[in-house]
Amino acid sequence: MKQCKRGNIGGRWVGAMAASWLGFPAWAQSADPKPWQLNMGRGVTHTARMAYEAHMVALWVCVAIGVIVFGAIAYAVFAFRRSKGAVAAQFSHNTKAEIVWTVIPVLILIAMAWPATAKLIAMYDTRDSEMTVKVTGYQWMWKYEYLGQDVAFTSRLERESDRIRQSGERPTAASQPHYLLDVDHRLVLPVDTKIRFVITSDDVIHAWWVPALGWKQDAIPGIINEAWTNIEQPGVYRGQCAELCGKDHGFMPIVVEALPKAEFQRWLAQRKPAPAAPVPAPAEPAESSEALADAPPPATP
Numbered sequence: 001m002k003q004c005k006r007g008n009i010g011g012r013w014v015g016a017m018a019a020s021w022l023g024f025p026a027w028a029q030s031a032d033p034k035p036w037q038l039n040m041g042r043g044v045t046h047t048a049r050m051a052y053e054a055h056m057v058a059l060w061v062c063v064a065i066g067v068i069v070f071g072a073i074a075y076a077v078f079a080f081r082r083s084k085g086a087v088a089a090q091f092s093h094n095t096k097a098e099i100v101w102t103v104i105p106v107l108i109l110i111a112m113a114w115p116a117t118a119k120l121i122a123m124y125d126t127r128d129s130e131m132t133v134k135v136t137g138y139q140w141m142w143k144y145e146y147l148g149q150d151v152a153f154t155s156r157l158e159r160e161s162d163r164i165r166q167s168g169e170r171p172t173a174a175s176q177p178h179y180l181l182d183v184d185h186r187l188v189l190p191v192d193t194k195i196r197f198v199i200t201s202d203d204v205i206h207a208w209w210v211p212a213l214g215w216k217q218d219a220i221p222g223i224i225n226e227a228w229t230n231i232e233q234p235g236v237y238r239g240q241c242a243e244l245c246g247k248d249h250g251f252m253p254i255v256v257e258a259l260p261k262a263e264f265q266r267w268l269a270q271r272k273p274a275p276a277a278p279v280p281a282p283a284e285p286a287e288s289s290e291a292l293a294d295a296p297p298p299a300t301p
């Protein structure tokens, strides 16, 4: 980033590291990625937080192992150097050591996999959802259908981003803060609602991914994948197609706008097609039905 000064970056980096170590909600945990963000975001759903927690546990386990292993190597290199008269041992096998360095990693892996598996199972449980949105991937846009609501629309790259990318202009973060991450029609969703997604594709494999929701799901022709979310905070959350799907793969962003429930209902009502005009009543017959009954049947040819 040209606008950022080096000292500033260093300061922000140290600040962010300190904040994430202390567990403070800092920019490193914002819903959407920010420039120079180092860690993954915390997201705005319970599932996103579960992914974040699993990631942080794995990270700290790796840090602890790294410190112990590299610390032991550094100590051995320094304390047992040849200039101090150290002589290398000549044994080639040690059954006890081999059992220890096999069993300990296995136990660490089990301790990490157990909670991660429980979280994964919860992420796939789409039961008791309150509404369903069908997502279909196309080269290169998304279609959203609010099932049972008679509301459907396509969502494609916003025109100004599309114009700039084809013009050769160099957009700046100031003039185009959401360059290639804006769409013409946002996917509007309610907060505090368990929303089920059914995800498929009409042509090639795409993947629907909004990092703040905490998951990505493949959109595969002929297959319907499921996912769900329950957004906790109103806001705008951005994502992209996460499967290499053709030459314009980089130009099919996703924008989710989470609204409070009542506002969402108003939005949905506006999007619904107007009810069909009542069918006009047939004109009054000239003669009464009794007169018609008495009339002779129409002549048949």
Ligand SMILES: [Cu+2]
Binding pocket: 137, 205, 206, 207, 241, 242, 243, 244, 245, 249, 252
């Ligand atoms: Cu795609």
